[in-house]
Structures are given as structure tokens and as C-alpha cells.
Amino acid sequence: MKLPIQDNEFLFLLSSVTIVIVLEVLSIIGLHIPQPYAPFVFAAFIIGIGHGVLLNGIKAIFKLKFSSINLLMTIAVVAAFYLEEYPEAAVVIVLYVLGERLEDIGLENSKLALNQLVSIAPKTAFVKSENKNVPVNAIAVGTIIQVKPGEMIPLDGKIISGETTVDEAAITGEPIPKDKHQGAILFAGTLNKDGFVEMETTTLSTDTTFAKIIRLTFEAAASRSDTQKFIQRFSQFYTPIIIAMAVLIFAVPVFILQLDFDLWLKQAITLLVIACPCALVISTPVAIYAAIGNASAKGALVKGGKYIEAMAKIKAIALDKTRTITYGTPIVSDIFPLNGTSRGELLACTAGTEFFSEHPLAQAIVTASRAEGFEPHKAESFKSIMGKGATAKCLVCTDKTVFVGKLEFIREYHEISEDAEKIVEKLATEGKTSVVVSFGQGVDGIIGLTDAIKPDSVTAIKELQALNIELIMLTGDSEKAAHYVANSIGIKKVYGDLLPEHKSEKMSALLKEYGSVAMVGDGINDAPALASSTVGIAMGAAGSDTAIETANIALMNDKLCLIPLLIRLSKKTLLRIKTNTIGAIAVKMVFIALAFMGYGNLVFAIAADVGVTLIVILLSLNLMRFENK
Structure with a gap:
């Protein structure tokens, strides 16, 4: 994980955490800041670093918003300060703020592939008729623009003179540049490698394939998965329950059993700290962002976290023949x-x-x-x-x-x-x-x-069958042609001579039979079946408005072998989320049990909470490196 070391605020936060931890260690071995300076020194750290948390916690008290994590942390800090556990109070707040910042960094890094799309988008283009650079949002359709070697192509269009090689990795994920001649289609956001070309624009800047990818990918990031929604709903109930448990762990021993006030207040504080659901809340979005970023980098545009989850549960896939399995x-x-x-x-x-x-x-x-x-x-x-x-x-x-x-x-x-x-x-x-x-x-x-059958179709079909996915061909082509292609690549169930509405009817029947079914097609005559499937996957979506708009997942580079990758990546993502969640809950249960038994340790609780959060972030970000092995 890359940390933004150039961020002055983050450097200040790291420095503060280091100082507070050193002071806490010195306190443990008996070296204390002398009175009356200690409370002021640690109060400076608490207010300087955690003022935002404290303000939000106070607001939550007045609003009676007991689901607020900030309220939980505010109670813990105030109670620790009351016990004159000044180093512990400072450690609680600075490590909590550090954990929050690490969560932000985790999301920023997992969205890196998406942010890179925005950063490479050209802002101007050289218009031939005006002999100067013009902002891309002011260029009309049909304008002749010039693109030099080494420049990014600013708008969608077609070559009217010249020839070149274009790196289309930003659109298709395909690493091998393509030769482009007169009449060839060019996409905004791709790199003109070695030739001077003049091109006629075919779309406005807001309608380019590149712009749609950026918009839809960020919309996908904002579209929460079912697991993420559940975790967020869970945390709304979880925090009040933990606060109630902390009250019980303090009130019962002190007021009913007449045990030591300070000891059980410290146990209640420890419970509040370790129960903070940071790792639980962050585990799903970081993993989902990382998976979407990985897929985007390989040429698969996934329109939301729920489709990552859905791909992991697919039991059958229906495939069109023409322009999906074959070239068309x-x-x-x-x-x-x-x-x-x-x-x-x-x-x-x-x-x-x-x-x-x-x-x-x-x-x-x-x-x-x-x-x-x-x-x-x-x-x-x-x-x-x-x-x-x-x-x-x-x-x-x-x-x-x-x-x-x-x-x-x-x-x-x-x-x-x-x-x-x-x-x-x-x-x-x-x-x-x-x-x-x-x-x-x-x-x-x-x-x-x-x-002709695409070379990667046979490989993709074998990989899908190895994943125990049932494969069905739905095509408008003749039964004979459909069966010949199906037999060539190993598909057993074949339905030919289907009109678009017939494909949709077949999809309804397949959904009843298998439960979760993906549809793979070219996004034009397959639109009804794509829309009614569990997950609609459009092939060769680059330049196809219908495909990008209709499908839940668009394969920009026309590669069927991306589908097994998406299924494996989705399964890995769900497994990672479950592992993160179970691990975080297990650690919390151990410290909660220790707190109930009176053996809770505030410093260890803080270290465990931040440590689990950091581990969850690192494991989730590792999904960015997942490959189809």
C-alpha cells in the first residue's frame, strides 16, 4: 500500500502517533510527565488530532445518535481522562484518527485505477481550422483535429489522413498497440504512438467511450454491494449494543457487586475501544473497490459492487454465438x-x-x-x-x-x-x-x-466448465451453424433460430432452472436477454453505446477469457470479505471477553483495533494484484 508521504497532515499525524506511543511506553515503565503538565500535554494531542472526532461525538450526544462511532470514541477518551490515564486517552484518539486516515488511504489506493483514467484524459485538442488548441468540451462533432506522435487522442473519431499505431490499453486493457489507417476508429484517452494523423470527431467530449467508462466506473464505485449495505446496517445496531454492554460492564460490578469503580470503568472503556467496528465497516468497500479497479485495468467495466458479488454466485452462462464466440x-x-x-x-x-x-x-x-x-x-x-x-x-x-x-x-x-x-x-x-x-x-x-471461432473462446469455455458453470448457447443463427460451433468448443445445450424476444424467454426459463444466470452477447440484438439476466455481460463494448448502457459488465477488449477471470476474482473478493469480517469479529470477541472478566488492557485493545484495521486494508488491496492463473 502506498502512503501519501507528501501529505503534510498525514506526516503530522504519524509524528503525533509516534510521540504519543513513546510517552505511553515510558509511562508503562514508570517514567511520567510531571504534574501539573501531563494533562495539558496530552490534552493538546487529543484536541489537536482528534478535535473532529470529539465534536462529532458531542453532536451525537445531543442528537441521541447512539449508533455513532464518534460517540463511542468520545466516551472512551473522556472516561480515560477522568481516570487520569492521560497517555491512554491520547493513544485512543490518535490511533483512532490514524485508523480512519488509513481507511481513506485504502479507498484512495483501491480507486487508483479509476483516478488514473481521469488524470490521463486530454483537456484540449489542436483544431486544424483554428490552428490552435481548443478545450475538448468546446469542440463540435465533425471537427478536424490533429494528433501528433506521443499525444493522447482527445475525442472519439475516425482517421481521415495519416496512419499510426495506437495503444488502446486505457479502453480495452489490451497491452498490444493496434495499427490504424485511414478510416479507422479512434477512441479518446488512447495513446497515439508513432504517427501524425488528422481525424474527424464523431462525438462530443461528454459522449466519448472514454467519458462513459469514467462516469460508469465511478458510479459503480458508489453503487454499494449487498454485503456492504448489510455491514453498514449492522454497524448502526452494533454500536448502541456495545455502548449498552459497556454501561452494564461498569454498572453491575460497581453499583450491584460493590467492586472497584476505577477498575471496571477502565474495563468499560477497553470494551468501547476494541468494539469500534472500523475493520468491519472498511472490509467490504476496500475489497469491492480493489476488485473493480483490477477488472477495469484488464478491460472489464463492472457497473457496481453488487455485480462482483453476483458473478461469484453464477451457476450458468448463456452465450450468443456471433461476435461473442465467433468474430461475426x-x-x-x-x-x-x-x-x-x-x-x-x-x-x-x-x-x-x-x-x-x-x-x-x-x-x-x-x-x-x-x-x-x-x-x-x-x-x-x-x-x-x-x-x-x-x-x-x-x-x-x-x-x-x-x-x-x-x-x-x-x-x-x-x-x-x-x-x-x-x-x-x-x-x-x-x-x-x-x-x-x-x-x-x-x-x-x-x-x-x-x-471463425475466436482463439480464446475454446480456452474460456474450458475454464468456465472447470469452474462447474453450465454453458448454454442462445443464437439467432441457424440450428446447424449453432450446433457446429457448439460442438467445436464443447457446449452441449444449444438453441438456434432465436429472435431477441425468444432469447429473453429462454433466459426466463434458465433463471427458473439455475437461479443465477449470466448472459453474454454483443449488446445489440441481445439487449432484452442481457437486461433480464442476473448479470448481463456485453462483448466488444468499445464504441457500442447499446452495450455500455445495457450490460452490467462490459468487456471493452472483446475477450471471452475475461469472464473466468471475473468469476475467480469475484469468488476471491467474497472470500476476502468473509475472512476479514470473521477475523475482525474474532479479535473483538477475545478482548470483549477479557473486559468482562476484568482483564482488559486498554493499550493492547487499541493496538489490536488499529492492527486489525490495517491488516484488513492490506489484504483487501491485494485483490488489485489478482491474476487469472
Whole structure:
């Protein structure tokens, strides 16, 4: 834990604590500040360091607010001063104030990742038309701004000239910089590494993805978890009970059993000090802040502490297929040259025809052809037949007319061989799309395309299954395509051909079956299911307003493998909170029992209270370093 040593107030507090403890130790071994100076010296420390606590305690007395921790500490200090235990009275107040400051430091450190987001946000941008830096909040959508190498990108937009490499770790948590060319999307708060670019802004400063992350993350920090709410409610009842117990531990021995007044007053004070619920109150928020900060640093935006708790209790996860398990863009997976056609000729001729089309399947074939070293053949007379296919005349292959499209489209012009029928059928059973090609004499080749599975999807699925999470696929894609992808990655339960409302209905059924169910989707057509699930998780949320607004957790870097990490982190966080709480209560019970037996020691009680608080803070902050092992 980093302490703010540059903070003069904190240095003064540490110095005061050191002096008071030294004076207390000297007092224990028989070296005292002589009278009449002792009460004034220690009163100076008490008032100088603890005036805020004492004032709040006095206010609580007048308001009859017996749940106030400050009231508890004020009673302890006044009673210790009455007993002429001046060093103990000073130690009580300065260590309590130190504990309070350490709690603040714990929260500040656990929110460090969030504060860093704010600190790196650019405040101005260089506007080309004005040839000067302008505050980002005064820049309109559509403004051309310039970004030099090494500068932070100030607003969301797209490159209109230049190329560069951009570090997007602040948005996605992805450590590897991405190459950006003309037309590429840029996010505010990311770092322009090595190129000069001009970009056109697409959002206002208040609407950038970066601004939304900052706003939602701080809202998440303010959104209390169920455990945190319970602890705070508990402390409201706990403090009055402790005050009542302290009154009993003093009144019964003194007024009923006629035992020593000062001894049992000291035991009552000891009870008040050790019972202070600092460690209990601080254990949950520091742990939750640390977990949210850890997740944010890795590219997962968690919208509240309650979702950290909810992830730890998830029994099943429903996943969309497209853009969640798969990339959502088609790639060529199979190439079947037929009728004596070579692989190169099939690809180059088909790509030459598809070159004129903007359809994703067509562009995938062009990309595949170039990737294998076959430049698309020049063609002319391109004609698209809606929903069926396209034709064009190849200028390289002796003016061949190329027919490209569905099997039924080719059948309208040429006979289809049995081999071609079987290939198309086989590709269909694998959930793949067939593009049938003819050069004028039957079928000359078939190209199979599929939606490629993300490399980390298989790993993520295995990790989730190892955590005993039931996995279900809910997709709007065809049953065949859904089953093929599901079988490839090991998912057993599959529901295909689902419209958005059908996904929501399935989610309701899954909630009844499993109790706690997360939904993972791209945040667009999955919005109803995301909203109705226990925890909605949006994939690839960078730049997607719908995903960021709808989901409870947004994975900014499009990585499915973050979900097992979130589940493990959530389980670790809940375990840490329980451990902290049980440990703090155990220490308090020991000292409370000693106080009831008349063996309570005020100095040890103070040391134990501050020590437990510090341990709780350190253990909670350690969640910032949690990794998915």
C-alpha cells in the first residue's frame, strides 16, 4: 500500500502517533510527565488530532445518535481522562484518527485505477481550422483535429489522413498497440504512438467511450454491494449494543457487586475501544473497490459492487454465438476445385467477380484469394441478382462468364453434378455457407465460408466448465451453424433460430432452472436477454453505446477469457470479505471477553483495533494484484 508521504497532515499525524506511543511506553515503565503538565500535554494531542472526532461525538450526544462511532470514541477518551490515564486517552484518539486516515488511504489506493483514467484524459485538442488548441468540451462533432506522435487522442473519431499505431490499453486493457489507417476508429484517452494523423470527431467530449467508462466506473464505485449495505446496517445496531454492554460492564460490578469503580470503568472503556467496528465497516468497500479497479485495468467495466458479488454466485452462462464466440465476420474455410479447375483459377476468377460486391461473403473471398497470392482477375459486365448471386465476364480467362452464388442460382443455368450436391450438403451440416462457382460448363468449384471461432473462446469455455458453470448457447443463427460451433468448443445445450424476444424467454426459463444466470452477447440484438439476466455481460463494448448502457459488465477488449477471470476474482473478493469480517469479529470477541472478566488492557485493545484495521486494508488491496492463473 502506498502512503501519501507528501501529505503534510498525514506526516503530522504519524509524528503525533509516534510521540504519543513513546510517552505511553515510558509511562508503562514508570517514567511520567510531571504534574501539573501531563494533562495539558496530552490534552493538546487529543484536541489537536482528534478535535473532529470529539465534536462529532458531542453532536451525537445531543442528537441521541447512539449508533455513532464518534460517540463511542468520545466516551472512551473522556472516561480515560477522568481516570487520569492521560497517555491512554491520547493513544485512543490518535490511533483512532490514524485508523480512519488509513481507511481513506485504502479507498484512495483501491480507486487508483479509476483516478488514473481521469488524470490521463486530454483537456484540449489542436483544431486544424483554428490552428490552435481548443478545450475538448468546446469542440463540435465533425471537427478536424490533429494528433501528433506521443499525444493522447482527445475525442472519439475516425482517421481521415495519416496512419499510426495506437495503444488502446486505457479502453480495452489490451497491452498490444493496434495499427490504424485511414478510416479507422479512434477512441479518446488512447495513446497515439508513432504517427501524425488528422481525424474527424464523431462525438462530443461528454459522449466519448472514454467519458462513459469514467462516469460508469465511478458510479459503480458508489453503487454499494449487498454485503456492504448489510455491514453498514449492522454497524448502526452494533454500536448502541456495545455502548449498552459497556454501561452494564461498569454498572453491575460497581453499583450491584460493590467492586472497584476505577477498575471496571477502565474495563468499560477497553470494551468501547476494541468494539469500534472500523475493520468491519472498511472490509467490504476496500475489497469491492480493489476488485473493480483490477477488472477495469484488464478491460472489464463492472457497473457496481453488487455485480462482483453476483458473478461469484453464477451457476450458468448463456452465450450468443456471433461476435461473442465467433468474430461475426465470414472467412473462407473450404475450397473445392471441380471440373479440372485449379485452386488458383477458382479463387482468382471468383474474387474478380466478387470484387464489385460489398457483401461480406464476397469481400471474404477477395481477401482469401489475395492471402494465397492470387490477385483477383479483372472483370467487367458485373450484374448482381438480389438474394441469389452475381455474374461477370472475366477478362483474363478467355472472356469466360463467371456465375457465383447459391446452388439453386447456378442450377438455373447449368446442370449440377452429384459431387457438387454432396459438397454443399456436407458444408451445410457443418453450419457453413456455400458459394457455388460456374465458368459456363457445370460447377467448376465450391467455396465454403464460416464465421471463425475466436482463439480464446475454446480456452474460456474450458475454464468456465472447470469452474462447474453450465454453458448454454442462445443464437439467432441457424440450428446447424449453432450446433457446429457448439460442438467445436464443447457446449452441449444449444438453441438456434432465436429472435431477441425468444432469447429473453429462454433466459426466463434458465433463471427458473439455475437461479443465477449470466448472459453474454454483443449488446445489440441481445439487449432484452442481457437486461433480464442476473448479470448481463456485453462483448466488444468499445464504441457500442447499446452495450455500455445495457450490460452490467462490459468487456471493452472483446475477450471471452475475461469472464473466468471475473468469476475467480469475484469468488476471491467474497472470500476476502468473509475472512476479514470473521477475523475482525474474532479479535473483538477475545478482548470483549477479557473486559468482562476484568482483564482488559486498554493499550493492547487499541493496538489490536488499529492492527486489525490495517491488516484488513492490506489484504483487501491485494485483490488489485489478482491474476487469472
